[in-house]
Amino acid sequence: MEPVNGKVFFLSDCHFGLPDWDASREREARLCAFLDSIAGDATHLFLLGDVFDFWFEYRDVVPKHCLRFLGRLASLVDRGVQVYYILGNHDMWSFSYLQDEIGLKQIRGIVDVEINGKKVRMGHGDALDPKDYGYHIIKWIYAQPFNQRLFAMLHPRQAFSLARAVSFKSRRAHEEADKVFRGEEEPIIRYCREVLRQQSFDYFVFGHRHLPCDYTLTEKSRYINTGDWIHHASYLVMENGEADLKRFA
Ligand SMILES: [Mn+2]
Structure with a gap:
């Protein structure tokens, strides 16, 4: 990716639709207020x-929700803000709509980019443990165009309730354990340590954990997690070579 210079914001894990669309309205309004506050x-x-x-x-056809949020993204793009969408494990089935209609740039996987002269590696933060075979197999199955075409043949009412059931089950299985920050045992931190053996980065920026954190890896390298917009309304801003993890109040 081309080097980036300016005032750069990062956020993740709004999980709109969780636990239902009514409950996400307040979160959406908060995020819209945040986007308005940074638009200038x-x-x-x-x-x-x-x-x-x-x-x-x-x-x-696309999901009908979060129109105001999508509208905010569109107006940011119209003002000339470069908006990138690195897909997570919950929104990996975003194809061309958001790119074509809103003009954001969609990315799958991990990207390296120089931001204000700093080397940054970023991604969603899932699938970083090479030994988590079960997860990699499921992700591979979900990524197959044939399976996606089969899924698309379901009526959306069935498709969305099936997806909600799967999401609910996986959340229940991880929720409690995921609230605890495990330090060096965190899969993302293990991953960063592994990468740092071969290459250097000033910042590793990920989401997925729903726990905002700014963790010192070495004298020159930090791991920053953008947290979530369910409990934290957290975001990262990079400007003039500095990185600040903040909360929108
Ligand atoms: Mn995730």
Whole structure:
């Protein structure tokens, strides 16, 4: 990716639709207020995945929710803000709609970019443990176009309730354990340590954990997690070579 200079914002894990659309309205309004507050001076915005708790788009039809949020993204793009959407494990079935209609740039996987002269590696933050075979197999199955076409043949009412059931089950299985920050045992931190053996980065920026953190890896390298917009309304801003993890109050 081209080097980036300016005032750069990052956020992730809004999980709109969780636990239902009514309950996400307040979160959406808060995020809209935040986007309004940065619209004047942001040059770049990175959405680091799981913006939607479930997103699936069909050839001619898209989910009907979060229109105001999508409108805010569109007006940021219209003002000249570069908006990037790194897909998470909950919104990996975003195809061309958000790019074509809103003009954001969609990215899958991990990206390295120089921001204000600092080397940054970022991504959603899932699938970083190479030994988590079960997870990699499921992700591979979900990524197959054939399976996606099969899923698209379900009526959306069935498709979305199936997806909600799967999301609910996986959340229940992880929720309690995920609230605890495990330090060096965190899969993302293990991953960063592994990468740092071969390459250097000033910042690793990920989401997925729903726990905002700014963790010192080495004298020159930090791991920053953007947290979530369910409990924390947390975001990261990079400007003049500095990185600040903040909360929108
Ligand atoms: Mn996630």
